[in-house]
Amino acid sequence: MIEFCGIALAHPIVNGSGTFDAIAARRAFGDALLDEFPFSAFVSKTITLLPRAGNPPPRLWEAQAGLINSIGLPNRGLQGYLEHDLPQLADLPVPLITNVMGSTASEVGQLVEAIDARDEVAAIELNVSCPNVQTGLDIGADPGSLAALLRAVRPLTSKPLIVKLTPNTADVAAVALAAEAAGADAVSLINTLRASALRPDGEGRPWLGGGTGGLSGPAIRCVALAQIGSVARRVAVPIIGMGGVTLGAHALDLLCAGATLVAVGTESFRDPAAGTRIARELKSLQIAGSRRATPAESEPQVQVDVKSADSH
Numbered sequence: 592m593i594e595f596c597g598i599a600l601a602h603p604i605v606n607g608s609g610t611f612d613a614i615a616a617r618r619a620f621g622d623a624l625l626d627e628f629p630f631s632a633f634v635s636k637t638i639t640l641l642p643r644a645g646n647p648p649p650r651l652w653e654a655q656a657g658l659i660n661s662i663g664l665p666n667r668g669l670q671g672y673l674e675h676d677l678p679q680l681a682d683l684p685v686p687l688i689t690n691v692m693g694s695t696a697s698e699v700g701q702l703v704e705a706i707d708a709r710d711e712v713a714a715i716e717l718n719v720s721c722p723n724v725q726t727g728l729d730i731g732a733d734p735g736s737l738a739a740l741l742r743a744v745r746p747l748t749s750k751p752l753i754v755k756l757t758p759n760t761a762d763v764a765a766v767a768l769a770a771e772a773a774g775a776d777a778v779s780l781i782n783t784l785r786a787s788a789l790r791p792d793g794e795g796r797p798w799l800g801g802g803t804g805g806l807s808g809p810a811i812r813c814v815a816l817a818q819i820g821s822v823a824r825r826v827a828v829p830i831i832g833m834g835g836v837t838l839g840a841h842a843l844d845l846l847c848a849g850a851t852l853v854a855v856g857t858e859s860f861r862d863p864a865a866g867t868r869i870a871r872e873l874k875s876l877q878i879a880g881s882r883r884a885t886p887a888e889s890e891p892q893v894q895v896d897v898k899s900a901d902s903h
């Protein structure tokens with residue numbers, strides 16, 4: 592068991608918002624999904640106050656080591672979420688984190704207040720980092736604007752408030768510090784890196800219906816590692832680290848960089864059970880690591896002969 596913002600979790604692997612549709616997965620896999628749910632907490636797709644249709648297609652582009660998405664936040668809106676999605680998500684065997692986004696402090700406030708009233712929800716994640724809508728990203732890239740937003744909405748909930756940061760800013764640690772000072776209980780990073788793809792006809796026109804998108808997957812893992820490390824050196828609040836994790840060893844890297852939890856995103860599109868596998872791999876690495884740190888008395892200590900090793 593590990594503890595995150597007062598919530599007890601079975602292991603450190605959660606999902607990245609919008610990368611695992613638990614309601615569709617339940618339809619596809621039935622109760623088997625609940626018997627071995629891949630994550631220790633479930634983070635919902637971002638919801639907005641009013642329903643949104645999302646961006647026109649195409650919405651995805653497969654890059655060489657990742658995926659560019661321009662989904663554009665399609666969702667049923669707050670009322671649709673509360674009436675349709677929440678009762679089904681509340682059936683999951685793990686704590687629920689609801690991810691919300693608004694384009695003004697008043698919109699975010701209404702979302703936070705409504706979610707705060709629901710006992711089914713353990714924590715709120717505030718998305719200030721979607722690369723695919725006009726508003727939202729600006730707030731998350733600027734420490735002053737983010738602090739003002741948080742000062743307005745922080746008093747509206749007693750639930751843990753996690754702020755999902757953007758990597759598309761010059762100094763992510765400065766934004767994280769501002770979030771912490773204005774009352775965030777945790778930060779999560781990284782969201783996708785702003786990216787473009789062109790149609791293959793060579794005429795220079797964008798492939799994605801939304802024009803540009805956000806890059807995720809293995810291509811961004813090293814960026815995530817650097818940004819999580821720089822945030823961890825500056826803030827005391829816990830971090831949910833994510834970006835290109837496909838193996839337990841990658842999750843361990845992000846924990847070593849300072850994350851408390853690790854989210855799996857794009858890998859779940861390839862393998863819906865990736866969370867279970869990554870949690871298992873991580874656990875064996877941690878067990879092997881703690882054995883190495885405290886060798887048993889009975890284990891022979893290996894002496895390395897530097898001279899003879901050098902001569903080979």
Ligand code: RRO
Nearest residue numbers: 637662663664721723783805
């Ligand atoms: O829906 C999206 O296009 C989207 C969102 Br809300 C987000 O936070 N990050 C992303 O890459 N896509």
